[in-house]
Structures are given as structure tokens and as C-alpha cells.
Amino acid sequence: MRREMLDGAAAIxxxxxxxxxxxxxxxxxxxxxxxxxxxxxxxxxVGGVGLQxxxxxxxxxxxxxxxxxxATVFTATSGPGLSLYSENIGLAxxxxxxxxIAVSQRLGPATGAATAVAQGDIQFMRWCTSGGYPVIxxxxxxxxxxxxxxxxxxxxxxxxxxxxxxxTDKETVMTTESxxxxxxxxxxxxxxxxxxxxxxPVGNPLVPFQIDGTIHHYTGSSHNKAGHITKDPEIIAxxxxxxxxxxxxxxxxxxxxxADLQKGAKTLILSYGISAxxxxxxxxxxxxxxxxxxxxxxxxxxxxPEKQILNCLKGIRRIIIPEMNHxxxxxxxxxxxxxxxxxxxxxxxxxxxxxxxxxxxxxxx
Numbered sequence: 001m002r003r004e005m006l007d008g009a010a011a012i013x014x015x016x017x018x019x020x021x022x023x024x025x026x027x028x029x030x031x032x033x034x035x036x037x038x039x040x041x042x043x044x045x046v047g048g049v050g051l052q053x054x055x056x057x058x059x060x061x062x063x064x065x066x067x068x069x070x071a072t073v074f075t076a077t078s079g080p081g082l083s084l085y086s087e088n089i090g091l092a093x094x095x096x097x098x099x100x101i102a103v104s105q106r107l108g109p110a111t112g113a114a115t116a117v118a119q120g121d122i123q124f125m126r127w128c129t130s131g132g133y134p135v136i137x138x139x140x141x142x143x144x145x146x147x148x149x150x151x152x153x154x155x156x157x158x159x160x161x162x163x164x165x166x167x168t169d170k171e172t173v174m175t176t177e178s179x180x181x182x183x184x185x186x187x188x189x190x191x192x193x194x195x196x197x198x199x200x201p202v203g204n205p206l207v208p209f210q211i212d213g214t215i216h217h218y219t220g221s222s223h224n225k226a227g228h229i230t231k232d233p234e235i236i237a238x239x240x241x242x243x244x245x246x247x248x249x250x251x252x253x254x255x256x257x258x259a260d261l262q263k264g265a266k267t268l269i270l271s272y273g274i275s276a277x278x279x280x281x282x283x284x285x286x287x288x289x290x291x292x293x294x295x296x297x298x299x300x301x302x303x304x305p306e307k308q309i310l311n312c313l314k315g316i317r318r319i320i321i322p323e324m325n326h327x328x329x330x331x332x333x334x335x336x337x338x339x340x341x342x343x344x345x346x347x348x349x350x351x352x353x354x355x356x357x358x359x360x361x362x363x364x365x
Contacts, residue, residue, distance in 0.1 A: 002181045008146045008173040009034030011184050012102055012166065013042055015150030016074045018186050021100075022048035023071035025062035027055055027081065030114045031170035032104035035076040056084035060101075064088060067097045068218055072154065076102035079121050080111065082128060089163055090129035091220040093243060096161035096203040100153045105169040107351055116351035117170040119273055119324040123331075125165045126302045133240075134247040136160065136254055137302040139167040141276040144183040146172060148192055149299065156254065160247055161203025167301060169324075171274050171353065194256060202246045247303060255305030258297040259312050265292040266317045267363060270309075270333065272298040275322045275354050282359035293363065304332050313337065320362050322346040322354045 012035055016024075024039040026032070036052065043050040049066075053059040056077055063073040077085060082103055092099045103125060107118035125137050136156050140146040150166055157164040182188050204225070217227030222236045230236065247254070260283065261268075271279040276297045283295045296312050298305065313319075319341060321330045327345045334343055346362050348354050 003178050004181050005176050006143055006179045006184065007034065007176040008140075008143050008168060009038050011143045011147040011179075012076075012150045012168070012173070013038035014184055015147040016100070016154065017042060017046060017048075018147075019151045019154035020072045021074045021154065022046070023050075023063065023066040023073045024048070024075065025051040025053050025059045025066070025073075026075045026077065027053050027059050029056075029078045029081045031106055031174050032076040032078050032081070032102065034173060035102055035104070039074070039076075056081040057088065060085045060088040060092075060099075063099055064092055064095065064097050067092075067099060068095065072098070072158075074100045074102070074154075076104065078104050078106050079108045079124065082121060082124060086128045089135075090131060092163045093129065093131070093133050093135070094220050095218050096243075097163070098154075098157035098161055099163045100150070100157050100166065101163055102150070102166040102168060104173045105167065107349065113351050115170065117274065117324065117353060118349065118351075119167075119169060119275065120328070120349070122167065122301060122323075122325065122328040125167060133243050134303055135163055135165060136247065137165040137167050137300070138256070139272045139299055139301050140172065141273055141297060142172065143177055143179050144188075145192070145299075147184040148188075148194075152194070152197065152256075155197045155199075159197055159199070159202055160250075161201055162247065165302075167273060169274050195253075197253070202250070251303045251305065252307065254300055254303060255308050256299035257305055257308045257312075258299065259308075260295040260297075261312060262287070262292050262294050264315070265294040266315065267292075267320060268294045268296055268312065268316045268318070269320045269322070269359060269363075270296045270298065271322045272301060272329065273323075275324055278354050278356045278359060279322055281356035282363070285356060285360055286363055291363070298329070301329065304336075306336055309333070309336060313341070316341060318342040318344065320344045320346060320359065322359050322362075324348055324354060
């Protein structure tokens, strides 16, 4: 089997191109700059356009304009850049723009530790813009998943006419590993067995600014079906309800998890992203010591796959949640479970990855 040395940035780039991306705009920011470099190099080879813009605000503005003109667009940033993206993310939600945003997380707040790993933007991605409208956030745990979930992000963005986030991190994006070529290919024999995404759009059809001399209107203000600003309360209420409902009502379609459940286990370890790799190693150690333990990897962080999570809790009395923040996703699990289930966080915010041994120690606590 042929193998290649690949980092997450290259896998994400390959996934974007294989999904039909033909426009990228971004600004250099550690640890997402590798995605920018790969996209600028590879897009011209397929007739696409890649821009290194003067700042993050310009970058996402270019993406929204290109998408409204018919392009399949992509951008990548980290936490500080996402702060600058936030207003235009609201614009993309209001205009129902298909847009994929990779967020390579680093330790914050502010400049923080620019070359250190973290998972501190989990809540930020969900709530980064005004109005509180739902978004879709996917989270890969390794390089092959970075490829496949990037492709899935583009499919979801087109279907739901909405921004879709790829929540990755410094270690996944910048670490180079030996990967089977077949694992990051459209013809991958060992591609994840994930449910197919229907092709038909849920949001309004996206049409270019001008067709046959007819100008189509786009606005960030409340508008009617023709794109014209309106103050009619009924029209505004109906439109805003649709923006929320098109995602919330299809949570089951978006939800993506990997359940490794063991019969008789009383403890479930739940994680996502880079921390899920430590979880998998910890579970292997515990089972080799004849301990019963189940594991749950969350790939679709938002909307929360509530039904899938609850279906994995039969017989569970304790949930251990490793994540590199102060417990951002643990808050969501607390909201779901009954009071008789104990929740225990394994958390680090000191630039160091959570180790399998720390998770094993929490199991014995």
C-alpha cells in the first residue's frame, strides 16, 4: 500500500478541492497559515482563484461576494481571526451563503500562545455572531478525517445555504504523519461509513447577482423572498424562523458520532477533535486491564447530536469528558443528562495535550 507524508493542512486542502472549491480568500494566522499556503498553490492548477487578503475582514467579505456570484468558497483562520469574521458570518447566515470556514484552534484569549494547541473556540464558533442562529460545526480527530469532513462540510454548506465550520486545531493541522494514499482520496477504500447527504438545497436557491439583465438583490437586513428589505413583522418572523428551523429540524441528518460501546460498562468517555485520540488510547489501556468502558467521539459538535448521545447512555453512571478548555462541551452534556449521572472533566489549558494516562487516572478516581 502506497503511503505519503501529509499534514492536516494538506488533507483539508485536498478535501476542499475534491469538493469542488474554486475560490479561497484568507489571511496568514498561526496555526491556519498552512491551509492558506496549500490553497494558494493548488487552486490555480484547477482554474480556481486564491487570494491572500489584507486582513480577515476582507477575506471573508471576498468569500461572501464570490459565493453570491456562484463560486464554491472556503476560508481558514484561528480564534483572533474568527473574532474579525463574526459580523460577516452573520451576513452569510442572513444571505444564506454556502461558506466553509476552517478554524485551527490555538490557546487564547487574544494572541495567547499562537503556536500552542487548544480547543477553546468550541462555544465561540456556535455563538460568534448576533441573533443566536444555529450553525453547523464538524470536528475531525485525525488527518484522514480532516479530508473527509472537509468534503462533508462543503456538501452541508450547499444543502443548508449556511456557514459550516471545520473545528480543527494546531496539532491536527500542523503535524505531519505517514498516511495511506487511499485514505485521503475520492476513491478511498476505507472512507468513513457516514450517511449520505441529500443534494437538494434546504435554503433559498443561490443565484448570481445578475442573470439575463435581471439584477438579484442580496442584503444583510431582513428581506422578502425577492431580496428586498422589509419591515413587515409577519415576513420577518417567517424568514427568521426558517433560518433557524432549516438546521434545527434536521439535526438528525447532520449528526455524526462514533460509538464504541462495551456491554456492562458504567463509564463512558466522550470527546472530540485531538483529545479524542488520547481517549482512544486510554480506552485501549483500560480494556487491556480488563476494565469495562465505553467511548463516544462527537464529529458534529453543533447542532448537538442529542438523540445519538442519549442513546449511548444505557447503563452509564459516569461520563468523563477530556477537552482542552475549561469544560465548554461538558456544559452541553450537563444539560442533557439526568442528575444521577456523574460528569467528570479532564481539562488542560497550558499548551500541553491531554495524555491517555490522565484520562486513565480520571477513570480510577
